[in-house]
Amino acid sequence: MQGxxxxxxxxxxxxHVYTPPTYSDDASALFPAVFVQDGSYLFADSMEELEAxxxxxxTQEVIFVGIEPVERTCEYTPWExxxxxxxxxxxxxxxxxxxxxxxxxxxxxxxxxxxxxxxSQTGITGGSxxxxxxxLCGFSKAGTFRSFRFNVRITLV
Numbered sequence: 001m002q003g004x005x006x007x008x009x010x011x012x013x014x015x016h017v018y019t020p021p022t023y024s025d026d027a028s029a030l031f032p033a034v035f036v037q038d039g040s041y042l043f044a045d046s047m048e049e050l051e052a053x054x055x056x057x058x059t060q061e062v063i064f065v066g067i068e069p070v071e072r073t074c075e076y077t078p079w080e081x082x083x084x085x086x087x088x089x090x091x092x093x094x095x096x097x098x099x100x101x102x103x104x105x106x107x108x109x110x111x112x113x114x115x116x117x118x119x120s121q122t123g124i125t126g127g128s129x130x131x132x133x134x135x136l137c138g139f140s141k142a143g144t145f146r147s148f149r150f151n152v153r154i155t156l157v
Contacts, residue, residue: 001047010108011100014039016066017113018047020054023063030116032062033109035101037076037126039068062123065109067101076126 002021007014016039023031036043043050043064053059069075074091081090101124109115116122 002051003047005044005047008108008112011104013070014068015105015109016044016064016068017109018043018064018066019113020061020063021051022054022061023114027114030114030121032060032121032123033113033115034062034064034123034125035105036064036066037069037124038072039066063109063113063115065105067105069097 003023004019006017006019008017009015020031022029043066050059054061071089071091073088074093075097076094077090077092078094079090080092106115106122110117
């Protein structure tokens, strides 16, 4: 990996931030950001491929922000639901989680990294239950994120 990966402890969870290879080249350059549910597992294993695409100009360089959940079955569900398996709890805290991402995580990361403050340069993604939760953003946080992707592996267009 040619870019940089840092992990921050923020409000009882880990926030993983990946900056692309050219991030340190120009201290005034702003980068698009993709906020990723479930931490870094959706992008960590794909960095060599993504960086090769960055180098070829196939994909725009972005900053990835991986947010680890505290209790994903509560945070990633829009309403309470009966458990599918013993021990599960679908708490319906999706709106509160999305507010946390937009009102706390995004400003926290912007204070430390050069992220463009423009919805057209800001995306959110997740896989499985994390993908279901961020799909709510299209309705409840439409002015914050422009790009929404349901992926197991991130592909930027």
